[in-house]
Amino acid sequence: MQFPIVAAVDGSEGSLRALDWAASEAARSQLPLRVVHASLWERYETAWPTFDTGRPAEQILAEHLVASAQERVERLHAEVRTTADVRPEDPVHALVHESHEAALLVLGSRGRGRIAGMLLGSVSLAVAGRSHCPVVVVPAAAPEIPPEPARVVVGIGDAAGPSAAVRFALAQAVSRHGELIAVRAWRSPAHEAAKHPLLSGSPTSAHHQEAADHLEEVLAVLERSGPGADIHRSVVQGPAHQVLIEAAEGADLLVVGARRADGHPGSRLGPVNHAVLHYASCPVAVVPDTPAPQ
Template identity: 75%
Template sequence: MQLPVVVGVDGSEGSLRALDWAAADAARSGHPLRIVHASLWERYEGTRPASDAARPTEQILAEQLVAEAQERAQRLGPDLRVVTTVQPEDPVAALVRESHEAALVVLGSRGRGRIAGMLLGSVSLALANRSHCPVVVVPTTAPSTPPKSGRVVVGIGDAAGPSAAAAFALDQAASRHGELIAVRAWRSPAHEAMSHPLLVGSPAAARHQEAEDHLDEVLATLDPTGSPDVTVHRSVVQGPAHQELIEAAAGAELLVVGARKTGGWHGFHLGPVNHAMLHYAPCPVAVVPDAYLSSRPEPDRP
């Protein structure tokens, strides 16, 4: 059974952009689309229809909301398999539960919260910390420049092997028949001494070479046969990782970062780089938990 692409909707402009992104991803990947609205039956703005004695008015409005979302998704993808659900509970709890049986969960960066000017909504941030599958957070506003079709950016950290984020990024780039930009940022401490007496040249040059070698090793392990559906570009840059990733994400369809398991109530650890991406990246951001590697489907490649 194929796991669905789950999208959370609340009627806001941000959730409509998330719905469009999720519908496109589901159509491209062949997964069904599951539209979820969860609420504690808070009142909505606007005219309230005549009350149904068997159901709260808020539930009627919620059902209308998901019906309209389904119609929108079907217009975008006439062949999509779309199901909807309305759940009378906290949105974070509902979407975390959905994430146990989902290929990914998609939602807007801001919903119908009371503080409309917040860069990132509380639901988006909480779900990114606790989801059991990849989460894609779609910005409320469109980028100032159109993205290049098929471009996916991923940051490569210090770990020896490919991360779950790198694997997810490769799969996303392959599904788009696009390009993967693998960014390895490095920084050289001031007044750094050479670590080996036989090494010559500046410490910065040595650091850069180490970063290039590490990136080559990771990519060779990630995609040893070379996917015909993806063009891989290597980017080794000196500077803060968050700054370099935000710059690389300009013109991308997706930026991918990882989430490390902590075992606490929040589930995963989103470091300062990930927080910066979620708040300031100019494109949708995917947060990928380590568990993606164990549940990753076999890529459909020749």
């Protein structure tokens, strides 16, 4: 059974940009696309006329919104099988429920609510933290024309082998006929240099080498799993969020993992995920940890 790519729409410019990204991804991956709008329109029944249809105006507008979104996809990518649905639920709850049977969730970084001017909307942040499938958040200022060749950047964490995020990033690079940039950030504890000023050899060099060795171990396992994209290594000193944001400049996609306690989605993302979702200039994929395939 093929799970669809799910695109969340709310009528905002940001959600239309995310819809276009999702449609292109569906065309490339040959997956169906499901367009979803979720809203608790019952809250607004007394504030909207019913147009004598027996249905709240917000419901009518929502149905028009998803129908327009579906037509937009059909104009851009006629080959993509597209369905649309309106769910009278809290958006976060509805989209997390969708994630149980979705290959990918795609959202805009900002919605149309009162806090739309924020760098990252509350719905996008909450869904990225709770989703059971990978979530791609498309920024409002994402470049219209993807780079050539395509570049997918992935952060390499402390896991002994390739994480779900690393495998997802490789698959994305392969589908784009592009390159994978594997980034390992490292930092040298400040007390080491101060505590051992006369030691032969550099503690900084040792930390760099340790990071480089770990990166090679992870990629060696990944490369043995089968043919893939051209993989480039990057070992950089600095805070992980800053290193990843800089590495993702001009990239197609930045991929990060989301650690989950006991394998269950939680409601909070780590500080690195928060930072890249807020400040990365390209779309960001947040991939929940899952057991690696045997």
